[in-house]
Amino acid sequence: MTSDSTTIDGDAAIRLRGVSKRYGALTAVDGVDLAVPRGQLLGLIGHNGAGKSTLFKMMLGLIRPSAGQILVNGSDVGGRDFRAARRSIGYLPENLVLYDNLTALETLQFFAKLKGAPAAQCAPLLEQVGLAGAAQRAVREFSKGMRQRLGFAQALLGAPRVLFLDEPTTGLDPSAIREFYAVLNGLRAQGVTLVITSHILAELQERVDRLAIMANGRVQAQGSVSELREQLQLPLQVSLAAAPAEHPALREGLRPLGSLQFREAEGRLSFSCPRPAKMALLGALAPLAARLQDVQIHEPTLEDMFFGLREAP
Numbered sequence: 001m002t003s004d005s006t007t008i009d010g011d012a013a014i015r016l017r018g019v020s021k022r023y024g025a026l027t028a029v030d031g032v033d034l035a036v037p038r039g040q041l042l043g044l045i046g047h048n049g050a051g052k053s054t055l056f057k058m059m060l061g062l063i064r065p066s067a068g069q070i071l072v073n074g075s076d077v078g079g080r081d082f083r084a085a086r087r088s089i090g091y092l093p094e095n096l097v098l099y100d101n102l103t104a105l106e107t108l109q110f111f112a113k114l115k116g117a118p119a120a121q122c123a124p125l126l127e128q129v130g131l132a133g134a135a136q137r138a139v140r141e142f143s144k145g146m147r148q149r150l151g152f153a154q155a156l157l158g159a160p161r162v163l164f165l166d167e168p169t170t171g172l173d174p175s176a177i178r179e180f181y182a183v184l185n186g187l188r189a190q191g192v193t194l195v196i197t198s199h200i201l202a203e204l205q206e207r208v209d210r211l212a213i214m215a216n217g218r219v220q221a222q223g224s225v226s227e228l229r230e231q232l233q234l235p236l237q238v239s240l241a242a243a244p245a246e247h248p249a250l251r252e253g254l255r256p257l258g259s260l261q262f263r264e265a266e267g268r269l270s271f272s273c274p275r276p277a278k279m280a281l282l283g284a285l286a287p288l289a290a291r292l293q294d295v296q297i298h299e300p301t302l303e304d305m306f307f308g309l310r311e312a313p
């Protein structure tokens with residue numbers, strides 16, 4: 001699959017070239033090239049074991065790549081100056097360990113000390129993630145979503161310029177997810193670069209600037225959602241509502257589009273239509289308008305794209 005990383009390299013806050021990680025015979029990450037422009041939100045998606053967490057850990061300097069180069073904020077990860085550069089990077093791991101006996105505020109103060117961030121940031125950050133009212137409560141009493149909010153506050157300590165968030169919305173309810181993305185949008189507007197993983201594809205679809213789809217250690221495709229749609233050329237899903245008596249005439253009227261696989265259910269005639277035939281489809285439907293009650297044309301969803309890639313040879 002094509003990558004446009006070369007065209008955005010100039011202002012990339014994160015840049016990976018030929019990055020691999022091998023564990024003995026197993027190649028967890030295999031020759032990844034990736035570039036994330038400053039101030040953008042990249043969604044990283046992939047099946048279990050695709051290599052997302054391994055890629056994260058390498059970008060954070062927690063594990064060393066077997067091959068390739070990683071630059072974050074202009075610093076070579078693993079290089080001499082990376083220790084200092086690490087302070088401008090925030091990270092929310094998939095499973096953050098919290099101490100149950102500490103309060104939310106004490107927890108954040110503890111992480112602030114570890115990171116060398118000012119303790120004065122802790123209370124405003126709790127406010128930002130919606131935990132101001134729970135600042136003095138012990139973490140042991142926290143729900144899953146509250147723990148996740150606290151983890152997010154921890155990642156924001158030190159006003160990072162690059163944020164890596166591994167499954168950050170796990171355990172959040174729909175309104176908390178909305179608030180979480182509002183915070184991300186605010187950060188993005190300040191030029192913070194964000195990389196986020198999620199298994200909830202529909203959630204990412206409307207919210208990310210770019211996506212990288214990983215499978216078997218490789219980035220199989222990357223780009224904006226509309227670029228991926230173009231690259232993958234998955235068909236449109238068309239559904240026509242019409243009285244069953246009209247279906248034969250509809251099939252006949254759509255014959256110029258070539259052989260379509262029709263499905264009939266609940267008064268609807270449905271079929272997949274190749275993307276390049278979209279205008280021809282609209283042209284064929286116009287003279288059939290009097291026979292139709294409704295027309296739905298769906299672009300492929302991120303889920304369609306994800307599974308389309310996995311099923312590709």
Ligand SMILES: Nc1ncnc2c1ncn2[C@@H]1O[C@H](COP(=O)(O)OP(=O)(O)OP(=O)(O)O)[C@@H](O)[C@H]1O
Binds near residue numbers: 026050051
């Ligand atoms: N320390 C390790 N030693 C050996 N193999 C490892 C190690 N860490 C990861 N792997 C393997 O590398 C592959 C990629 O794992 P990784 O955790 O990066 O996947 P992932 O995409 O984050 O998966 P998930 O969505 O389940 O979190 C898997 O096959 C995993 O078993």
